[in-house]
Amino acid sequence: MVDKEEVIRIVDKHQNGLGHLISILEGIQIRYGYLPEEALRIVAEKTKTSVVEIFGVATFYRFFRLKPIGKYLVSVCLGTACHIRSSPQIIEEFERQLNIKAGETTADMEFSLEPVNCLGSCALGPMVVVNGHYFSNVTPSRVKQIIKKTREGLDKVDVDQDERIFPVEVSCPHCNHSLMDSKQLIDKHPSIKLTASFGEKHGWIRLSSLYGSPHMESEFEITSDSVVNFFCPHCNAPFIKAGNCPECDAPMVPMIVYGGGIVQICSRRGCRQHMLDLSSVNL
Amino acid sequence: MVNLYINSVRVSMEEGSTLLEAARFMGFPIPTLCHMEGLSPYGACRLCVVEIGEGTRAKLVSSCTYPVEEGLKVRTASERVMKARRMVIELLLASCPQSKQIQDLASSFGVRQQRFKQEHEDCILCGLCVRMCKEQMMAGAIGFQNRGEKRVINTPFNAKSEVCRLCGGCMYVCPACQLRCTYTQPDKAICGGCANLEPPCLEKEKFDDMMCYMSPCVACEIKKD
Numbered sequence: 001m002v003d004k005e006e007v008i009r010i011v012d013k014h015q016n017g018l019g020h021l022i023s024i025l026e027g028i029q030i031r032y033g034y035l036p037e038e039a040l041r042i043v044a045e046k047t048k049t050s051v052v053e054i055f056g057v058a059t060f061y062r063f064f065r066l067k068p069i070g071k072y073l074v075s076v077c078l079g080t081a082c083h084i085r086s087s088p089q090i091i092e093e094f095e096r097q098l099n100i101k102a103g104e105t106t107a108d109m110e111f112s113l114e115p116v117n118c119l120g121s122c123a124l125g126p127m128v129v130v131n132g133h134y135f136s137n138v139t140p141s142r143v144k145q146i147i148k149k150t151r152e153g154l155d156k157v158d159v160d161q162d163e164r165i166f167p168v169e170v171s172c173p174h175c176n177h178s179l180m181d182s183k184q185l186i187d188k189h190p191s192i193k194l195t196a197s198f199g200e201k202h203g204w205i206r207l208s209s210l211y212g213s214p215h216m217e218s219e220f221e222i223t224s225d226s227v228v229n230f231f232c233p234h235c236n237a238p239f240i241k242a243g244n245c246p247e248c249d250a251p252m253v254p255m256i257v258y259g260g261g262i263v264q265i266c267s268r269r270g271c272r273q274h275m276l277d278l279s280s281v282n283l
Numbered sequence: 284m285v286n287l288y289i290n291s292v293r294v295s296m297e298e299g300s301t302l303l304e305a306a307r308f309m310g311f312p313i314p315t316l317c318h319m320e321g322l323s324p325y326g327a328c329r330l331c332v333v334e335i336g337e338g339t340r341a342k343l344v345s346s347c348t349y350p351v352e353e354g355l356k357v358r359t360a361s362e363r364v365m366k367a368r369r370m371v372i373e374l375l376l377a378s379c380p381q382s383k384q385i386q387d388l389a390s391s392f393g394v395r396q397q398r399f400k401q402e403h404e405d406c407i408l409c410g411l412c413v414r415m416c417k418e419q420m421m422a423g424a425i426g427f428q429n430r431g432e433k434r435v436i437n438t439p440f441n442a443k444s445e446v447c448r449l450c451g452g453c454m455y456v457c458p459a460c461q462l463r464c465t466y467t468q469p470d471k472a473i474c475g476g477c478a479n480l481e482p483p484c485l486e487k488e489k490f491d492d493m494m495c496y497m498s499p500c501v502a503c504e505i506k507k508d
Binding site: 037040049050051052053054055056059060061 | 425427429430444
């Protein structure tokens, strides 16, 4: 499982041999996710030291692991502030739910549970971090929910609850007529109705008004990667190009946001580039 | 040569030698546990503390690791030193009450009371065996692991080491297992020579019919009474 050549390459990257032991071990852990026994033996052989010294360093630092960890690393803070707000009960609840002890990994290699001493967010305690996603003010009853959310995918955005999601109301930059269609909802919010054309086809398109949401409906199928021309459904004027997409170089389409500012979206199907420009707003 | 004063007696030492060597050269007794000639000084047991400097700048240092300095004034048995030393002994005694060597130290320093909870550890982490294995036996089979209260001495991956030659050097120097006599249960005074083969020699079955290597056996002595 451990590729000897690869470990030797990691060791050779550091000229100073044993003086760079921590960097070497770090490199191995980044590659394998933990420190495999064979790898440590190869390091000892290459740096001409005894295995016991390498092993001593590897067990001294908490950062280094000698066992592989699961797909999700659940860190439960047991620092002073979290501790007095009953984080021990939270870690107990995790132990019960995942059926493992703290410091262990589930048999399906999905979850690893680890107690940590402080995450530096004491005011938000008790804290739980799953693969870099922070959960604050955790209670034992929320543990189940955190595990469920982790299983479903941590990056999935909850449209109803996520505070980062907000709807925008937009109007045509040409005639200033509102583009909102409150009869047709997308993402449970009024959609933005435009006329779209590409190639020979011409028809309506509805975009989600939630800022950042890629959801949309259209009268006809728009093939991926094709650039669409947008028109106002009221004054039929084409939307003027406001610049090129920094991602894919397609024209960016501007719309005026109700209350001030301009929102731009990329006109290429599949490109999610968008930006909100509030520089013209007098706050 | 470096001139210094130990208990107001002038002494000339070669540069690079330690305060412990200087004091022993002059005949001042300094107790040690983790020091052994031929092994690098380690400064772990803190028994060899001496007081250096004067007035408010006086401080305690471990004499086994402190190199001699020109004009340095050293006190090897001041009140402060003795107090610190007795405390160290009391703490060592709490972690390893069965060790004959520590018991002897305690009695010679008049430590009659032991106020801390007895832990019955089988190791005081002095590192003698680690240095013995590495520096004299050239094996490097055992070493320290983990950190803080979880620190232990063991072989890598807690498995039988392929570089260990079962020389027994580690047991020979160990102040905690030398003349230690309680088997695995501290309250049962049976000779524990066999049990003390851990951690370096993990294949205990091999030593099943081994006779006690200590002489005289402390447990036998206790049993007789």
